[in-house]
Amino acid sequence: MDMNMTMNNMTMDMTMQMNFYWGRNVTILFSKWPGNDQHNPGMYILALFFVFAMAFAMEALSVWPTIKPGNSPVATGLTQASLYAIRVSLGYFVMLAVMSYNIGIFIAAVAGHTVGFFVAKTSALSMTKPSELEPSTSI
Numbered sequence: 001m002d003m004n005m006t007m008n009n010m011t012m013d014m015t016m017q018m019n020f021y022w023g024r025n026v027t028i029l030f031s032k033w034p035g036n037d038q039h040n041p042g043m044y045i046l047a048l049f050f051v052f053a054m055a056f057a058m059e060a061l062s063v064w065p066t067i068k069p070g071n072s073p074v075a076t077g078l079t080q081a082s083l084y085a086i087r088v089s090l091g092y093f094v095m096l097a098v099m100s101y102n103i104g105i106f107i108a109a110v111a112g113h114t115v116g117f118f119v120a121k122t123s124a125l126s127m128t129k130p131s132e133l134e135p136s137t138s139i
Contacts, residue, residue: 055112058090
């Protein structure tokens with residue numbers, strides 16, 4: 001989508017990618033980040049790790065144990081609401097990053113969600129008691 005904007009005798013040409021593409025020339029979440037320096041891919045690689053970490057953290061927070069016996073209901077509710085707000089915020093940031101339509105960012109987001117899901121569910125299963133995993137034999 002190409003748009004020309006005229007503001008106070010200045011013309012700005014804005015181009016937005018409308019299909020998936022491969023390359024380091026991308027803007028993610030903030031203007032001029034990670035930058036368009038084709039000779040230094042470090043900021044692009046940092047952006048890939050950042051998106052991966054956000055997606056991973058979103059999945060890791062999904063199994064965070066927040067309810068502990070003996071805590072007040074208000075404190076537990078505030079803790080759960082805070083973690084939920086963080087998860088939702090991370091989800092929206094990952095969504096906005098993927099909306100850059102960059103294939104590398106898309107792969108980093110999917111990989112972060114996948115690895116985060118695997119680690120979170122594996123740790124959740126390792127903390128359960130063996131009797132909870134076995135099927136019930138009583139009729």
